[in-house]
Amino acid sequence: MARPKSPLLSREQILRAALAQIDATGSLGLPKLARDLNVGTSSLYHHFKGGREEVVESIRGLLSSEGMPCEREPGESWQDFTRRWAGAYRTAFAAHPAAVPLMTAQTVSHPATLASYEVLAEVLHEAGFGDDELLHAVTVLDCFILGSALDAGSPVEVWAARGDGESRLARAIAAARAQPGDRAERAFRLGLESLLSGLSALLERDCAERVFG
Incomplete structure (x- = not known):
C-alpha cells in the first residue's frame, strides 16, 4: 500500500x-x-x-504564539507594554481556563512563551528593575494574570448573595451586577492598574535610595 x-x-x-x-x-x-x-x-x-508533559507545554506555546506579544512598539512606555502584554496573555489563556492548572504544574520551557517573557524582562529591566527584583516583578504579574484567567472561567455567580439586603457583600454583588460589561474584565483592569502603580512606586523608592542613600 x-x-x-x-x-x-x-x-x-x-x-x-x-x-x-x-x-x-x-x-x-x-x-x-x-x-x-x-x-x-x-x-x-x-x-x-515527551508524552503528556510535552503536549501540555506545546499547548502553552500554541496559546502564547497566538496571543502574547514578542515586540515592544516604538515609543511604548514600560507601563503601556505591560498593559498590552498582560491583556493579551490573559485573553489567550482565559479562552481555556481549564488548561491553566495543567500548565502551572510544570516548568515553562516552550520557546514561544519564553520569548514573550524575555521581552517583558527586557522592558522591565530598562525601566529600572535590577536582577534582584526583576523575577519577582514578573512572578507577581504572572500569578495575577493566571488567576484572572481562571476568574474569567468562573461561574457568573461567584459569591452567593445572602437574603439580608443590608449585607455589605450582598450590596456589592448587586452593584456589580448593575454595572455594564464583564465583572471579571473590570476586576482584571482594576488589579492590573493597582499592580502597575505598586511597581512604579517601587521603582521610585529604589531610585530615591540610590540618589540619597
Whole structure:
C-alpha cells in the first residue's frame, strides 16, 4: 500500500484536540486523546516524544504564539507594554481556563512563551528593575494574570448573595451586577492598574535610595 503524500496527523491537530478535551473535562489523557483522533497512542508519541508533559507545554506555546506579544512598539512606555502584554496573555489563556492548572504544574520551557517573557524582562529591566527584583516583578504579574484567567472561567455567580439586603457583600454583588460589561474584565483592569502603580512606586523608592542613600 502506498504511503500517503501528507501526514495523516499533525502536531497542531493533536494540540487542538487536546485543548478540546481539556476544555470539556479539565484533564488530559493520552489514551482518550488517541481515541478521539482515531489513532493509536503510539501515534501521539511519534509527534510528542515527551508524552503528556510535552503536549501540555506545546499547548502553552500554541496559546502564547497566538496571543502574547514578542515586540515592544516604538515609543511604548514600560507601563503601556505591560498593559498590552498582560491583556493579551490573559485573553489567550482565559479562552481555556481549564488548561491553566495543567500548565502551572510544570516548568515553562516552550520557546514561544519564553520569548514573550524575555521581552517583558527586557522592558522591565530598562525601566529600572535590577536582577534582584526583576523575577519577582514578573512572578507577581504572572500569578495575577493566571488567576484572572481562571476568574474569567468562573461561574457568573461567584459569591452567593445572602437574603439580608443590608449585607455589605450582598450590596456589592448587586452593584456589580448593575454595572455594564464583564465583572471579571473590570476586576482584571482594576488589579492590573493597582499592580502597575505598586511597581512604579517601587521603582521610585529604589531610585530615591540610590540618589540619597
